[in-house]
Amino acid sequence: MADDRGVTATVAAIAGAGLADYQQAAGYLADTWGCVSVRAEQQAPGLIRLRGLHRDPLLAPARVDLSGMVPASLESWWLGWAEDGSLVMVRLAEVSGTVVGGLAGFGKTMLVAHLVGQLAPSPAVQFVLIDGKGGPDYDQLFPRAWLSAKDDLTEVRDLLRRVHRLMADRQGAIAQVLGVTDAWHLGPSPSWPLVVVVIDEAHTFFHERKGTAPEVKAHNALVAELSRLVEELVRKGRNVAIQVMLLTQRATGMPSRPASATTARWPSASPPGRWMGPWPRWARRSASTLTPPRSC
Numbered sequence: 001m002a003d004d005r006g007v008t009a010t011v012a013a014i015a016g017a018g019l020a021d022y023q024q025a026a027g028y029l030a031d032t033w034g035c036v037s038v039r040a041e042q043q044a045p046g047l048i049r050l051r052g053l054h055r056d057p058l059l060a061p062a063r064v065d066l067s068g069m070v071p072a073s074l075e076s077w078w079l080g081w082a083e084d085g086s087l088v089m090v091r092l093a094e095v096s097g098t099v100v101g102g103l104a105g106f107g108k109t110m111l112v113a114h115l116v117g118q119l120a121p122s123p124a125v126q127f128v129l130i131d132g133k134g135g136p137d138y139d140q141l142f143p144r145a146w147l148s149a150k151d152d153l154t155e156v157r158d159l160l161r162r163v164h165r166l167m168a169d170r171q172g173a174i175a176q177v178l179g180v181t182d183a184w185h186l187g188p189s190p191s192w193p194l195v196v197v198v199i200d201e202a203h204t205f206f207h208e209r210k211g212t213a214p215e216v217k218a219h220n221a222l223v224a225e226l227s228r229l230v231e232e233l234v235r236k237g238r239n240v241a242i243q244v245m246l247l248t249q250r251a252t253g254m255p256s257r258p259a260s261a262t263t264a265r266w267p268s269a270s271p272p273g274r275w276m277g278p279w280p281r282w283a284r285r286s287a288s289t290l291t292p293p294r295s296c
């Protein structure tokens, strides 16, 4: 089947050949079909879907005009486009947290703006925005946030304590108030909104210092509490519609508890795709973290 972007074919796998064989042959198929690329996917047992593209849609600059309308669903949000031009949606429902990793200037904060821009019109979503960089990046977004803070650790600790208290209160009240034990069974509402906790430059808050001086000990105690608060929000927040998004330049330097807890619940974005702009294939890493490598 041909369309204006390329060619799609669904083929019954020939005896003895599997998806890997078709993927290996994708380059030859692309040459034969006059395509820049061919992608092979398993559609069903024994069925391979081949998608050939005449040009790479991700190389073209893309502009997004957000509608300002209340999103039709809070089950997922729109991340960008996949290589075949289809939309890539990231699941929100039943997700306890995500980690977005990438070097400076790779678009992490812009990703938050894109997310907030889509969800902000909904009265069933509230934001907690923490910017560890402490600069002006979030100044336009803070007015929409329920709580916001920059890089003052004590202020952030106080803010996270409030969110943690909300979580504990919701856990204590959910069965009585909503009549269910998982808020996602009903979906977020203005009276029980989804709370998205964004912590940008998250490594700022989890960095312990070495030494025994009193101020070092006080700093490390603060860091330990921040770490515990985030870990518990990730571990216990999902069923009461609280979700944590950690953004960092050093995903590997994150404290193991929050990092592992969040990555463990990362949903597979399907089909995998690419964020707008030139740092492409990171969204395809549907595994555990969103990592935008500049080189792709």
Ligand SMILES: Nc1ncnc2c1ncn2[C@@H]1O[C@H](COP(=O)(O)OP(=O)(O)OP(=O)(O)O)[C@@H](O)[C@H]1O
Pocket (backbone or CB within 6 Å): 102, 103, 104, 105, 106, 107, 108, 109, 110, 111, 133, 249, 275, 276, 277, 278
């Ligand atoms: N999808 C995009 N398309 C085009 N330009 C983008 C896109 N995302 C980000 N940019 C631009 O790239 C620059 C860096 O983006 P951003 O501030 O989001 O990076 P970052 O990963 O948060 O960096 P840092 O770690 O330094 O905070 C910005 O000037 C932004 O306008």
Ligand SMILES: [Mg+2]
Pocket (backbone or CB within 6 Å): 108, 109, 110, 137, 200
């Ligand atoms: Mg940033």
